[in-house]
Amino acid sequence: MITRRALAVTGGAAIAGAGVAFAQQHSAGAAITAVDVHPSDYPTVEAVRWMGEEIARETNGRINFRLYPSGQLGSETDTVNLARFQVLDIARVYLGAVNNMFPATQPLALPYVFRDEAHMRNVCDGAIGREILQTFERRGLVGLAFYDSGMRSIYNARRPIHTPDDMRGLKVRVPRADIFMEMLDAMGANSTPIPFGEVFTGLQTHLIDAAENNWATFQSTRQYEVARYWSQTNHCCAPEALLMSKARYDSLTRADQDLFRAKATESVAVMRGLWDQKQATARQTVLDAGVNFNEADQDAFRRAVEPMKRRWLANADIANTIRRIDAHV
Numbered sequence: 001m002i003t004r005r006a007l008a009v010t011g012g013a014a015i016a017g018a019g020v021a022f023a024q025q026h027s028a029g030a031a032i033t034a035v036d037v038h039p040s041d042y043p044t045v046e047a048v049r050w051m052g053e054e055i056a057r058e059t060n061g062r063i064n065f066r067l068y069p070s071g072q073l074g075s076e077t078d079t080v081n082l083a084r085f086q087v088l089d090i091a092r093v094y095l096g097a098v099n100n101m102f103p104a105t106q107p108l109a110l111p112y113v114f115r116d117e118a119h120m121r122n123v124c125d126g127a128i129g130r131e132i133l134q135t136f137e138r139r140g141l142v143g144l145a146f147y148d149s150g151m152r153s154i155y156n157a158r159r160p161i162h163t164p165d166d167m168r169g170l171k172v173r174v175p176r177a178d179i180f181m182e183m184l185d186a187m188g189a190n191s192t193p194i195p196f197g198e199v200f201t202g203l204q205t206h207l208i209d210a211a212e213n214n215w216a217t218f219q220s221t222r223q224y225e226v227a228r229y230w231s232q233t234n235h236c237c238a239p240e241a242l243l244m245s246k247a248r249y250d251s252l253t254r255a256d257q258d259l260f261r262a263k264a265t266e267s268v269a270v271m272r273g274l275w276d277q278k279q280a281t282a283r284q285t286v287l288d289a290g291v292n293f294n295e296a297d298q299d300a301f302r303r304a305v306e307p308m309k310r311r312w313l314a315n316a317d318i319a320n321t322i323r324r325i326d327a328h329v
């Protein structure tokens with residue numbers, strides 16, 4: 001059993017040390033290690049579990065998945081690196097965690113890029129999605145699929161947010177990515193990048209006042225118990241990424257590689273079915289628990305982030321992808 005302590009990954013040296021410890025156990029079997037920060041019953045974890053069961057069935061048990069949910073093996077940034085160096089095999093992470101390292105993912109994380117969730121799904125399923133997934137191979141990963149992450153909105157422990165003016169002085173937790181920091185700063189807040197696993201305590205101890213995420217995460221982390229105001233901004237619809245260690249992928253036979261790709265692609269539909277249910281039930285649970293809900297002035301938020309968006313669009317590659325996304329059904 002790999003413990004969180006054994007993999008206490010806080011920096012390069014620690015990652016290397018953890019890598020040795022993990023690789024020793026890892027080499028013993030043909031198990032595929034898959035990690036996620038979410039708990040066992042979250043749609044992303046369920047979808048990877050489904051993928052593993054399918055692959056075990058198709059290979060008559062020759063390949064099995066071992067899941068490490070709930071961030072047991074570290075933060076998303078850590079696990080992306082652990083996968084790159086084949087210490088673990090599959091990391092399901094939010095796009096924010098890879099945004100700085102893989103610039104091709106940046107257009108998907110900019111604010112107000114997708115018209116709605118259907119638009120995001122279509123873009124991810126099409127040529128744009130495929131091209132972006134391919135770029136992970138430049139740095140030791142194979143991009144297997146994009147999963148849904150819904151629309152993100154802002155929640156906080158102090159007051160309803162209607163316009164960016166209401167954001168003044170709020171310390172808002174963001175994923176550690178330049179786009180997210182600039183986005184929340186442009187909305188008038190003080191962006192504070194801290195790891196996902198520390199958000200609940202951060203809100204509880206008032207280290208931060210607010211965070212931004214989707215309904216499913218707000219509910220499953222119980223952050224709604226400490227942040228009682230949800231303000232619907234729908235500012236970001238970046239997807240989740242399902243990534244595999246390229247070294248591990250390359251070590252598979254051609255037939256197994258095809259099987260992994262096929263089952264990962266099929267798992268997207270499984271994930272989306274679970275996701276639609278989870279979003280609806282999570283929202284209801286949170287509202288039933290008395291969280292104050294309000295629609296924010298989304299036009300005001302769009303205007304606030306326009307200058308920061310324009311700066312990113314000065315990059316010709318990003319501008320080109322955004323044009324293609326706009327024109328996409």
Ligand code: BDP
Pocket residue numbers: 037076092093094096149174175195196212213214217240
């Ligand atoms: C959630 C993603 C999770 C991220 C988290 C975050 O599913 O992978 O770690 O957001 O904000 O929606 O860091």
